Amino acid sequence: MKFGIVTFPGSNGDYDAHHAVTEALGAEAVYLWHKAHDLEGSDVIILPGGFSYGDYLRAGAIARFSPIMQEVAEHARRGGPVIAICNGFQIACEAGLLPGALLRNAGLQFVGDTVIIRVENTDTMFTHRYAAGRLLRIPIAHGDGRYTADDATLDRLEGEGRVAFRYTDAEGRVTDAANPNGAMRNIAGIVSDEGNVLGLMPHPERAVDPLLGSGDGLALFQSLLARVSA
Amino acid sequence: MKYRVSVHIVPRQGILDPQGKAVADALHTLGFSGVAEARVGRHLVLDVNAATQQAAEESVRSMCEKLLANPVTEDFEIAGVAAP
Numbered sequence: 001m002k003f004g005i006v007t008f009p010g011s012n013g014d015y016d017a018h019h020a021v022t023e024a025l026g027a028e029a030v031y032l033w034h035k036a037h038d039l040e041g042s043d044v045i046i047l048p049g050g051f052s053y054g055d056y057l058r059a060g061a062i063a064r065f066s067p068i069m070q071e072v073a074e075h076a077r078r079g080g081p082v083i084a085i086c087n088g089f090q091i092a093c094e095a096g097l098l099p100g101a102l103l104r105n106a107g108l109q110f111v112g113d114t115v116i117i118r119v120e121n122t123d124t125m126f127t128h129r130y131a132a133g134r135l136l137r138i139p140i141a142h143g144d145g146r147y148t149a150d151d152a153t154l155d156r157l158e159g160e161g162r163v164a165f166r167y168t169d170a171e172g173r174v175t176d177a178a179n180p181n182g183a184m185r186n187i188a189g190i191v192s193d194e195g196n197v198l199g200l201m202p203h204p205e206r207a208v209d210p211l212l213g214s215g216d217g218l219a220l221f222q223s224l225l226a227r228v229s230a
Numbered sequence: 231m232k233y234r235v236s237v238h239i240v241p242r243q244g245i246l247d248p249q250g251k252a253v254a255d256a257l258h259t260l261g262f263s264g265v266a267e268a269r270v271g272r273h274l275v276l277d278v279n280a281a282t283q284q285a286a287e288e289s290v291r292s293m294c295e296k297l298l299a300n301p302v303t304e305d306f307e308i309a310g311v312a313a314p
C-alpha cells in the first residue's frame with residue numbers, strides 16, 4: 001500500500017506523516033508536490049498540517065486551488081481514502097470534501113498541547129482497529145481549529161455516525177474545559193458522507209511512538225492498512 | 231472601464247466571533263459602554279475591469295460566493311462601486 005503525502009508551500013506536517021507511515025507503519029510513501037497533476041499511484045492521500053499559503057484569506061482557502069487538489073478531489077470521488085490533518089482538514093472543508101468550516105480558536109490563542117480525544121465511531125476505515133470509546137492522547141497545534149457548521153449539518157453528522165473523534169476529559173466526559181478550541185459539540189474529527197475522507201485537527205502522525213509521548217495515533221494508520229490492503 | 235469595488239466580509243450573526251468579543255470587551259474597558267456587540271471581519275478593495283458598474287458588482291459578488299467569503303460562516307456586503 002502506498003501513501004501520497006501532499007506538500008503545499010507552508011506545509012510542516014508532511015515529514016511527520018512520512019515518518020509515521022514508513023517507519024512506524026512500514027508502508028510505502030511518496031511526497032506529492034502541490035503543483036503536480038499525478039498521484040503517482042497512491043492508494044491513500046494525506047493532506048498534512050501546516051500553514052499552506054500563509055493561511056492567507058482563510059486557512060486552507062487558497063490551497064484548495066493547488067493543481068493537485070483536482071486529482072485529490074477525483075481520488076476522493078472514486079472512494080479513495082484521504083486523511084486530512086489540521087491544515088489538511090481546513091483545506092478539505094474549503095474544497096467541499098467535508099462539510100463545515102474551521103474558525104479561529106475561541107480563546108484566540110494558538111494551542112500546542114496534548115489532548116484527549118474519544119473514538120466515537122469504530123466502524124470507519126480509519127478507526128476499526130480502536131476499541132469503541134477508547135480515549136487517545138494526541139497532540140494538537142493550531143490557531144484555527146473551532147469546528148463550525150449549522151445545526152442541521154451537525155445533527156446529520158451525529159445521526160450518520162460521522163463524528164469520528166471528540167475532545168473529552170481524562171474520564172471521557174465531553175466538557176467545555178476539555179474543548180481546546182471551542183469546536184461545536186467538541187468535534188475533533190469527522191468523516192465524509194461516503195466515509196472515505198477523514199478530517200481531524202489533532203495530529204495522529206505525531207503520536208506513533210510511545211517514546212515520543214504517545215503511540216495512540218498508530219492504530220489509525222493500521223486501520224487503513226488493514227482495510228486498503230485487504 | 232475600471233471600477234473600484236469595496237467588500238465587507240464579517241462573521242455571520244450567531245456564530246461566535248472571539249475577536250469581536252475581545253474588541254468589545256476592550257472598548258467597554260475604555261468606557262465605551264454603549265457598544266453592544268463588535269464583529270471583526272475583512273475589508274477588500276478590488277479594481278475590476280468591466281463593461282458597466284453593474285457588471286463589476288456582479289463579478290465581485292460571484293468572487294465572494296466562490297472564494298472571498300466562506301458561505302458556511304461569513305456574510306459579505308458590497309460596500310461601494312466607483313471609478314477609482
